[in-house]
Amino acid sequence: WYLYPAIIAVSFFTWFWGFGVFHQPKPNEKLIFFVGTAVNDNSFTNMIKSKFNEDELSLVEVNGCSPSQTIFASKLNVYLSNADIVVLPEYEIDKFAKENEQPMDVMKNFFCELDDETKTAYLSSGDVYYDVADSDSNNHSFAVMVKDKANESWLDTYFGFEDDVNYFALLTKSSVNTGKLYDVENQNDNALVALGYLTGGAK
Secondary structure, three states: HHHHHHHHHHHHHHHHHHHHHHHHOHHHHHHEEEEEOOEOOOOHHHHHOOOOOOOOOEEEEEEEEEOOOOHHHHHHHHHHHHEEEEEOOOOOOOHOOOOOOHHHHHHHEEEOOOOOOHHHHOOOOOOOOOEEEEEOOOOEEEEEEEEOOOOHHHHHHHHHHHOOOOOOEEEEEEOOOOOOHHHOOOOOHHHHHHHHHHHHHOO
């Protein structure tokens, strides 16, 4: 008889595990943010989620880590493969774009380029971009400013930005939510829409 409780426990565990696995949001049903500073208010996730219909987005996550922490490089490396949007201080982007012999190759390996079509469709005419020059001295935009060091930002409520530092948002190449930037047939542009909210004050 003592086997029955064990059988019941195993059955329950199996059911619970299977339920969890099959009900986990798929990559195209969630948005993951990594911010290069402390997260002061996790309600940021609810705010972003409220901008989408339930059938468009079921989960938003935000994770933060200050560059002053010893684990920052390791965390950034992980989220470059897992996050949709990373928000970094300008000096951290400089490490990708200005401290490598082939900055364009490095940036293209990790981040989506924001071409003119993308800027027109999702961003504003007054936005400020982080550009990287190719070998022919042509500029390519990879990030858009979300926190100007000279001004307060609506994002100050949620994140502990450093003083006198510009912050830019970048779309990772690993994100499946970047529409045509990921694949010409991809219709999921949730990360691009969210990027527009970051720069426009989540209107």
